[in-house]
Amino acid sequence: MSHEEFPTDRPxxxxxxxxxxxxxxxxxxxxxxxxxxxxxxxxxxLGQETAFVSGSDMHGTPVAVNAEEAGVSPExxxxxxxxTYAETFPKFGVEFxxxxxxxxxxxxxxxxxxxxxxxxxxxxxxxEIMVAYDPAEEQSxxxxxxxxxxxxxxxxxxxxxxxxxxxxxLEPGEIEDPQSTITGNPAEYREQTHxxxxxSAFQDYLAEFIDRLEGTANAKNQPRxxxxxxxxxxxxxxxxxxxxxxxxxEEPSDESDLVLYVWVDAPIEYAASTKQYSERVGAxxxxxxxxxxxxxxxxxxxxxxxxxxxxxxxxxxFWPAMLRGADYVEPRxxxxxxxxxxxxxxxxxSRNRAVWADxxxxxxxxxxxxxxxxxxxxxxxxDVDFSWERFRERVNNELVGTVGNFAYRALxxxxxxxxxxxxxxxxxEVRERIEDAIDEFTxxxxxxxxxxxxxxxxxxxxxxxxxxxxxxxxxxxxxxxxRAAQVLRDCVQVAKAVSVLFAPVAPGTADRxxxxxxxxxxxxxxxxxxxxxxxxxxFGEPDELYEKIPAERVEELNAKLEARVAEAERDxxxxxxxxxxxxxxxxxxxxxxxxIGFEEFQDLDMRVGEILEAEGIEGADDLARLVVDIGxxxxxxxAGIKQLHDLDSLPGTRVVVLAxxxxxxxxxxxxxGMVLAAGEEADLLTTLADADPGExxx
RNA sequence: AGCGGGAUGGGAUAGCCAGGAGAUUCCGCCGGGCUCAUAACCCGGAGAUCGGUAGUUCAAAUCUACCUCCCGCUACCA
Numbered sequence: 200m201s202h203e204e205f206p207t208d209r210p211x212x213x214x215x216x217x218x219x220x221x222x223x224x225x226x227x228x229x230x231x232x233x234x235x236x237x238x239x240x241x242x243x244x245l246g247q248e249t250a251f252v253s254g255s256d257m258h259g260t261p262v263a264v265n266a267e268e269a270g271v272s273p274e275x276x277x278x279x280x281x282x283t284y285a286e287t288f289p290k291f292g293v294e295f296x297x298x299x300x301x302x303x304x305x306x307x308x309x310x311x312x313x314x315x316x317x318x319x320x321x322x323x324x325x326x327e328i329m330v331a332y333d334p335a336e337e338q339s340x341x342x343x344x345x346x347x348x349x350x351x352x353x354x355x356x357x358x359x360x361x362x363x364x365x366x367x368x369l370e371p372g373e374i375e376d377p378q379s380t381i382t383g384n385p386a387e388y389r390e391q392t393h394x395x396x397x398x399s400a401f402q403d404y405l406a407e408f409i410d411r412l413e414g415t416a417n418a419k420n421q422p423r424x425x426x427x428x429x430x431x432x433x434x435x436x437x438x439x440x441x442x443x444x445x446x447x448x449e450e451p452s453d454e455s456d457l458v459l460y461v462w463v464d465a466p467i468e469y470a471a472s473t474k475q476y477s478e479r480v481g482a483x484x485x486x487x488x489x490x491x492x493x494x495x496x497x498x499x500x501x502x503x504x505x506x507x508x509x510x511x512x513x514x515x516x517f518w519p520a521m522l523r524g525a526d527y528v529e530p531r532x533x534x535x536x537x538x539x540x541x542x543x544x545x546x547x548x549s550r551n552r553a554v555w556a557d558x559x560x561x562x563x564x565x566x567x568x569x570x571x572x573x574x575x576x577x578x579x580x581x582d583v584d585f586s587w588e589r590f591r592e593r594v595n596n597e598l599v600g601t602v603g604n605f606a607y608r609a610l611x612x613x614x615x616x617x618x619x620x621x622x623x624x625x626x627x628e629v630r631e632r633i634e635d636a637i638d639e640f641t642x643x644x645x646x647x648x649x650x651x652x653x654x655x656x657x658x659x660x661x662x663x664x665x666x667x668x669x670x671x672x673x674x675x676x677x678x679x680x681x682r683a684a685q686v687l688r689d690c691v692q693v694a695k696a697v698s699v700l701f702a703p704v705a706p707g708t709a710d711r712x713x714x715x716x717x718x719x720x721x722x723x724x725x726x727x728x729x730x731x732x733x734x735x736x737x738f739g740e741p742d743e744l745y746e747k748i749p750a751e752r753v754e755e756l757n758a759k760l761e762a763r764v765a766e767a768e769r770d771x772x773x774x775x776x777x778x779x780x781x782x783x784x785x786x787x788x789x790x791x792x793x794x795i796g797f798e799e800f801q802d803l804d805m806r807v808g809e810i811l812e813a814e815g816i817e818g819a820d821d822l823a824r825l826v827v828d829i830g831x832x833x834x835x836x837x838a839g840i841k842q843l844h845d846l847d848s849l850p851g852t853r854v855v856v857l858a859x860x861x862x863x864x865x866x867x868x869x870x871x872g873m874v875l876a877a878g879e880e881a882d883l884l885t886t887l888a889d890a891d892p893g894e895x896x897x
Numbered sequence: 898a899g900c901g902g903g904a905u906g907g908g909a910u911a912g913c914c915a916g917g918a919g920a921u922u923c924c925g926c927c928g929g930g931c932u933c934a935u936a937a938c939c940c941g942g943a944g945a946u947c948g949g950u951a952g953u954u955c956a957a958a959u960c961u962a963c964c965u966c967c968c969g970c971u972a973c974c975a
Contacts, residue, residue: 215975216975218975219973219974219975224975225975227974227975228975229975230975231975232975256973259973260973261973416901416902416914417901417902417969417970420900420901420902421900421901421902421970421971422901423900423901424899424900424901424970424971425900425971425972428899428900431972433972460973461973462972462973465973506975507974507975508901508902508969508970508975509969509970509973509974509975510973510974510975511901511970512970512971512972513972513973516972517972535975536975537902537968537969537975538968538969538974538975539975540968545968546974546975548974576909576910577909577910577911578910578911580902581902581903581910582902582903582968582969584909589909589924592909592923592924593923593924595935595937596923596924597922597923599935599937600935600937600938601938603934603935603937604934604935604937604938605934605938607933607934607935607937608933608934608935608937608938609933609934611933611934612933612934615933616933650911651911654911654922657922658922661922664934664937664938664939665938665939665940667933667934667938667939668930668931668933668938668939668940669939669940671931671932671933672933673931673932673933673934674933676933743934743935745935746935747935747937
């Protein structure tokens, strides 16, 4: 890699994070793939030799678990998703030079080779750790095959992560009270030898690397916490069948059926996929080894990883360490995209609150429209909100009104009056404006800004509209035909330049525009220089590039989305009701539909208290006056618990008190707080064990 | 809790890394123009003390410190 400006004379590799072969794609996923595709195309437009690669991530426990549920082999399961992805991406104009998967021979071989190199270079060591094991089934239980209690917070947790409690990652062997997720059998721990990658040895290297790394700010900054802190070594093997075997270099023995952890072979697919591309087109066209192997300073390609911002650490810590340890190049840049929200809220696949890739296509919209939205609605690392209303707005105003309208009016006029490009020289003003647009585009690519690259073309088209409007060629045709020819010559040139600069974002429609100005071949085969080359002297009648989206479509689409979400919610409630009915006849209030945030929960200051005194309040049927010790102080609290009758037995009872409730006066008695109780019978909440008065309830 | 990202006219967004004239663009609002163009387009206007406080500077949206609020990450969610 180098730090020269793009284009450089080295081969570039643009990669997209591997989609995990485990479910449908929605437009949130597409954000990353469209971004990568736009970036790769933009590099090529600058004249940079570029390979654009990705592949499906086939391994790992979620695939194995879901395949088992579906009753098929993990390979069959993952391959089905792989094929779906491979078919879906091109439908959005996301055209990888190679799209492989992590289970193909190329990746299996390259992964084995790289791990063997790491081993030979002394970066791998063995360590005995305790792993969960199901004695009844005689089966090891890696990662999500086991659940139990988090050793840090005590919450129920999955084997690899405390997903509902503290959110911590759990290394194999950490979880307490382990239990098999397959059989529900209690699991036991057995000692087993696993392989560890000495990430800690790369601390100094990574500290320098992160300073050199280009790309989005989040990718450059987020990993600093780890790199500048203490790096833990990384367990890179799992005891399961599905995955790439650990390359022992010896005869496969029965006792070792360890496979590599999925995050080891996944990023290697970037290189393996490039290798497949190289093998297909020939090393003279693209040499994967030149791109991936040269030493960091002297040679090697420009590797740019385009990922979602949830997997930054893998691409800025583990992966560069692996590359370094195996004598490969280091990535030049990591572009980490923000997420997509839907009408301001996060996607929720379980509640079907998402816009699915297939769904978008089924609605009959051109992929370029969504590409434009996703690529230019905000900075790449920013979260972007999607709404059909906003989608319509941007399509109608920017694509139809600005780009499409300019191209159409300019070319139609030129065609009618001049049968094509008028015979005149390009004016200096317009030449300079186009040069500015090219500079803007080039700067955008070097700044890793997908948005700015797309905007360069749209603002150029906007300039075109101003230019044609101010010069009024429709009046000049009679008054001053020469001047009219000049103006139209300029406009056709602008249209041609727009086609070239818009090609990365809108590959389909830009190519149509290219043909409309009489361009030969495909706009995707030309570079920025073409923007200033003279357009064809003759071209036919243009047609419109984009169509407006009527307001009714938006209403329709929103209604569909709402109906779908409602249906998903009903299903969920239905399931819940069915469970409840089996256990109880009493009518329970439904759970509040509106969820509150953790912050709001924290606003409630609940304490453990001990009742010191309890007496009925005269004249009140249900009220009792309590004095409660809540550790920090004693509180007088009025509570509606007279149904319990046995007020005398209450002193000494532990209760839960909402301590920061505003005070109130009931029957002339001041009440400072609320004692929590359940149901009509005022069943008091108490603590099970040793919490002292004053302890906060969380 | 630590870390990362963010807060910019009514809404949405750019600019911040490399401080410097009227703070960008889209929507919406008000007024005008044009008729080549998809009721498209162009011009003008109103509307922002750039989250808060303090500082650095001749000059701060931009740099520094502290604070508030939103989103996320913390080792398998794009």
